[in-house]
Amino acid sequence: xxxxxTSPTKRNAAARLLAHPxxxxxxxxxxxxxxxxxxxxxxFGPMISPYSYSQISENQFAPPSWAHWAGTDELGRDVFTRMxxxxxxxLLVGLTGAVVSLTIGVTLGMLAGxxxxxxDSLLMRLVDLLYSLPRLIFxxxxxxGVNAGLDSWAESIxxxxxWLMEPDEVVSYARILLLFVCLGAVEWMTMARIVRGQxxxxxxxxxxxxxxxxxxxxxxxxxxxxxxxxxGVIIVYxxxxxxxxxxxxxxxxxxxLGVQPPLASWGSLVHDGARxxxxxxxxxxxxxxxxxxxxxTLLALNFLGDSLRDAFDPKQRPRN
Amino acid sequence: xxxxxxxxxxxxxxxxxAVLVLTFLLTRLMPGNPFSSERDIPKPILAAIxxxxxxxxxxxxxxxxxxxxxxxxxxxxxxxxxxxxxNEILAQTVPVSMTxxxxxxxxxxxxxxxxxxxxxxxxxxxxxxxxxxxxxxxxSIPNFVVGPLLVLAFALxxxxxxxxxxxxxxxxxxxxxxxxxxxxxxxxxxxxxxxLETLGADYVRTARAKGLAERTVIFKHALKxxxxxxVSYCGPLAxxxxxxxxxxxQIFAIPGMGPFFVNSVLNKDVFMIGGIVLVYSSLLIFFNxxxxxxxxxxxxxxxxx
Numbered sequence: 001x002x003x004x005x006t007s008p009t010k011r012n013a014a015a016r017l018l019a020h021p022x023x024x025x026x027x028x029x030x031x032x033x034x035x036x037x038x039x040x041x042x043x044f045g046p047m048i049s050p051y052s053y054s055q056i057s058e059n060q061f062a063p064p065s066w067a068h069w070a071g072t073d074e075l076g077r078d079v080f081t082r083m084x085x086x087x088x089x090x091l092l093v094g095l096t097g098a099v100v101s102l103t104i105g106v107t108l109g110m111l112a113g114x115x116x117x118x119x120d121s122l123l124m125r126l127v128d129l130l131y132s133l134p135r136l137i138f139x140x141x142x143x144x145g146v147n148a149g150l151d152s153w154a155e156s157i158x159x160x161x162x163w164l165m166e167p168d169e170v171v172s173y174a175r176i177l178l179l180f181v182c183l184g185a186v187e188w189m190t191m192a193r194i195v196r197g198q199x200x201x202x203x204x205x206x207x208x209x210x211x212x213x214x215x216x217x218x219x220x221x222x223x224x225x226x227x228x229x230x231x232g233v234i235i236v237y238x239x240x241x242x243x244x245x246x247x248x249x250x251x252x253x254x255x256x257l258g259v260q261p262p263l264a265s266w267g268s269l270v271h272d273g274a275r276x277x278x279x280x281x282x283x284x285x286x287x288x289x290x291x292x293x294x295x296x297t298l299l300a301l302n303f304l305g306d307s308l309r310d311a312f313d314p315k316q317r318p319r320n
Numbered sequence: 321x322x323x324x325x326x327x328x329x330x331x332x333x334x335x336x337x338a339v340l341v342l343t344f345l346l347t348r349l350m351p352g353n354p355f356s357s358e359r360d361i362p363k364p365i366l367a368a369i370x371x372x373x374x375x376x377x378x379x380x381x382x383x384x385x386x387x388x389x390x391x392x393x394x395x396x397x398x399x400x401x402x403x404x405x406x407n408e409i410l411a412q413t414v415p416v417s418m419t420x421x422x423x424x425x426x427x428x429x430x431x432x433x434x435x436x437x438x439x440x441x442x443x444x445x446x447x448x449x450x451x452x453x454x455x456x457x458x459x460s461i462p463n464f465v466v467g468p469l470l471v472l473a474f475a476l477x478x479x480x481x482x483x484x485x486x487x488x489x490x491x492x493x494x495x496x497x498x499x500x501x502x503x504x505x506x507x508x509x510x511x512x513x514x515x516l517e518t519l520g521a522d523y524v525r526t527a528r529a530k531g532l533a534e535r536t537v538i539f540k541h542a543l544k545x546x547x548x549x550x551v552s553y554c555g556p557l558a559x560x561x562x563x564x565x566x567x568x569x570q571i572f573a574i575p576g577m578g579p580f581f582v583n584s585v586l587n588k589d590v591f592m593i594g595g596i597v598l599v600y601s602s603l604l605i606f607f608n609x610x611x612x613x614x615x616x617x618x619x620x621x622x623x624x625x
Binding site for chain 1: 559
């Protein structure tokens with residue numbers, strides 16, 4: 001475990017990280033490459049595509065062809081272009097939501113583990129309580145509650161953003177932003193628990209005792225000494241939180257409560273595809289392509305997270 | 321233990337009330353009101369309707385009258401399905417959702433534990449690798465993808481199951497499997513890890529040494545301890561099955577709570593939202609209590625706090 005050794009010196013950290021055996025695992029490398037490809041597609045795809053995601057044409061329900069790689073939908077929109085936009089939005093939601101959840105989880109987990117006592121028991125009770133309540137239900141209610149207020153707010157600022165996007169788009173993006181925050185805000189519990197467990201072990205280590213004996217402030221110990229030693233675990237669980245948040249976002253979009261048309265996320269695309277599932281005429285490309293792209297991304301993220309966890313999380317190391 | 325159960329139930333009451341009040345206030349604070357979604361209604365008529373639904377007066381007054389009603393078992397009138405009480409709708413839909421949820425829960429539990437134990441017993445052999453690969457697929461692919469694909473495969477291309485609906489046993493199979501798949505996967509992973517740990521324990525070696533059949537060692541001795549993490553996962557599992565059920569009910573056109581909940585949120589049907597959130601939360605709180613008691617019965621070293 002050279003990369004997460006608890007020695008405070010960080011010399012050649014980058015070099016050691018690159019020499020880590022995890023790089024020689026085909027699963028890890030493979031999923032990393034796939035993710036990289038999908039991220040590049042998400043960033044540059046919509047710019048290169050000859051179609052726009054909202055461009056309606058008369059060519060409805062066209063099966064996949066050279067002109068439309070993944071066919072067209074009920075309004076004649078190019079499905080592949082919409083999948084690329086969906087990738088953009090879903091990945092962005094996943095990443096931002098995971099960062100929000102990480103910020104909350106790491107802060108509360110560190111405080112609980114380091115301070116102990118009533119702070120610890122209060123926070124952990126809260127975690128238990130939230131685990132046992134239907135959190136996504138609350139997200140749905142909150143989203144619906146704030147959505148309407150959001151519209152008027154977005155209209156008021158859309159003038160100042162007119163050079164950048166249409167007023168409708170301001171509302172849509174504001175809604176997505178809200179989605180990030182809500183999802184992150186309900187998914188921090190796992191991170192808090194893991195971080196707390198690690199801190200409980202770390203705070204008894206000699207180097208923390210030494211810093212305390214030297215009279216360093218709690219804040220300094222937390223930020224300068226504990227946080228760097230938590231980095232491995234944090235990165236692992238960040239990777240594992242992203243697919244969870246992407247799943248939840250697509251779950252909400254599938255129900256029609258998340259991303260609104262003409263924007264698209266993978267969840268809303270799968271929903272559109274599933275709506276046209278009937279025994280008479282099967283428009284399979286509406287369902288299969290978005291579902292495949294989403295599943296491949298989630299699989300790659302989970303594979304990546306698992307191999308990172310096996311490599312860096314001291315608690316979960318596989319036994320041989 | 322009785323004291324523990326009573327105490328937990330007493331704590332649950334204020335939690336449920338707080339959840340209910342928050343939900344009510346949040347829904348009422350949404351701009352617009354449940355009655356004016358399509359066209360504007362003349363003021364006096366609106367006032368009359370609001371009075372009928374006890375939605376007139378200040379917000380605290382409305383909330384107090386709502387909570388007062390709930391405490392007497394009256395969840396109010398649905399504003400969206402006119403002239404139907406929330407109690408009535410819930411009485412029809414909750415049993416449906418519960419049936420689906422319980423079946424999916426049992427499928428997930430048995431499937432996951434069996435798969436996980438088999439993987440652990442064949443540690444690092446092809447069977448283990450295959451099971452864990454399948455589990456990762458199960459976790460990664462959302463059930464609203466699995467659902468339509470199952471329909472496409474087993475109802476449209478090979479018509480052995482009905483694609484949707486509710487009432488006959490055959491109609492339960494596809495939705496229950498669809499709902500259970502991700503949880504079979506996570507339970508299998510959980511069981512495997514804890515089983516591997518247990519199989520290395522001394523008492524398992526003792527059991528083997530005294531010549532017990534391998535099957536007895538694994539399923540009678542090791543599994544009893546290895547299943548503990550799975551038991552504590554049951555609480556979050558129930559929560560996930562409840563929310564997952566919303567989508568699965570939508571996909572298979574099952575008349576459960578899910579579609580009602582989505583519609584009530586979209587239409588600001590305040591009493592309906594409150595009622596369903598109350599049902600979800602109390603189910604989960606009750607279930608978590610059950611899980612804690614089960615855990616205690618399985619492992620007496622645990623203290624009930």
